[in-house]
Amino acid sequence: MGQPIIEVENITFHYHQESTPALNDVSLHVNKGEWLAIVGHNGSGKSTLARILNGLFIPDSGKVRVSGIELSEKTIWEIRKHVGMVFQNPDNQFVGTTVKDDVAFGLENIGISRDEMVRRIDWSTKQVKMDSFLDHEPHHLSGGQKQRVAIAGVIAVQPDIIILDEATSMLDPIGRSEVIHTIRELNNQGLLTVISITHDLEEASKADRIIVMNGGEKFAEGIPEDIFMLDEKLVEIGLDLPFPFQLSKKLREAGVPIRHNHLTEEGLVNELWTLKSKA
Incomplete structure (x- = not known):
């Protein structure tokens, strides 16, 4: 596995001055090219962590570095060039009237030329096997197809890292399998470092490494085989084996x-x- 592409050092974060931190003194790293799963029950801090890694939140204390850039109010937009995010509900992610328009939206925002935009739309939709749906309206697509279009929109911008924030939790088994297979292929090609935020340990079992969150803190970390040796301890913190x-x-x-x-x-x-x- 490669060198760290994300480094998190002792970060703490509170929501609206709440006394209990959503994240408490959390440190971790993500290696370039790996698939890291971050798991935990609702309220464990995993989604808060995802939003900090994407620059949506700034930690109260501690440091976050992405591709060598330290996260701050001044570097948020630079960080987001390196980190793409796919959220839980595919219906909330569409902004275009067609698949082509939707993938083009992010490219327009960063000022990509028209010729390069056409090339990237073609490339990204082929990567997720949605190139034959360019003129389709989003509401005619299945849940799995919508998420694959969301992934196309992210990879068209060419980030180094993609974060899947419960991106398969609202999909049926076929849609879930489609999305995971698509991301796995991109990861295997060396195109993306993947961070999967999930409560689904079966999905997490396919990752290179797992971090378990509980109560805003890092509960455990290791390869899947080592994590599942914890067995009943995972059940005790609300996870299903x-x-x-x-x-x-x-x-x-x-x-x-x-x-x-x-x-x-x-x-x-x-x-x-x-x-x-x-x-």
């Missing part, structure tokens, strides 16, 4: 000789198939 992980445990308790607590359905199915073949 991935179904394949739970089923692996249940099968072992029932006497099935499974060696691993699997994070994916594929892994569990493969081990069960191997056991069947040996039987």
Whole structure:
């Protein structure tokens, strides 16, 4: 994994002078090219953290550096050139009457020339497999298609980092799979560093690294296999363990000789198939 592209040092943040901080002395880093999942229940501080990383909020104390730029009131717009964000509800993100207009909106805001705009619209919509929908009206698209257009609008601006703030939580399983697959391909191509803000541990299990937030503080950090070793401690702070992980445990308790607590359905199915073949 590459060098840190985001560095967060001891940040604290309060909403409207509330006595309890939404974030309390949080430090972390994000490596260039990685997929980092930040998980936690509602109120854990994960979405507040996302908004600080995008410059929507400024911390009360501590430091945030993005691509070597320290976040301040003066550098917010420079930071946002490096960080794109896809929010929870795809219907709230459209500003254009067609897919093409919507992707063009962000490019117009940063003064991209018309020829370059046409090139970027073509490139970004092809990346998310929405190039055949350029003249479609947004309300005719599925939830997954809308989120893929939102992603196209972000990557057309060519940021280094994309933040998915619960971007799949309102989608059906097919739409969720479409969006994650699209982002994974872009990440694998080296086009994006990805930060996924989610409460879905099954989605987080596919990340390179996971940070668990609880009560505005960092509760745990590590690769998915290490995080899921916490098991019931994650349940105690309001998180649901991935179904394949739970089923692996249940099968072992029932006497099935499974060696691993699997994070994916594929892994569990493969081990069960191997056991069947040996039987």
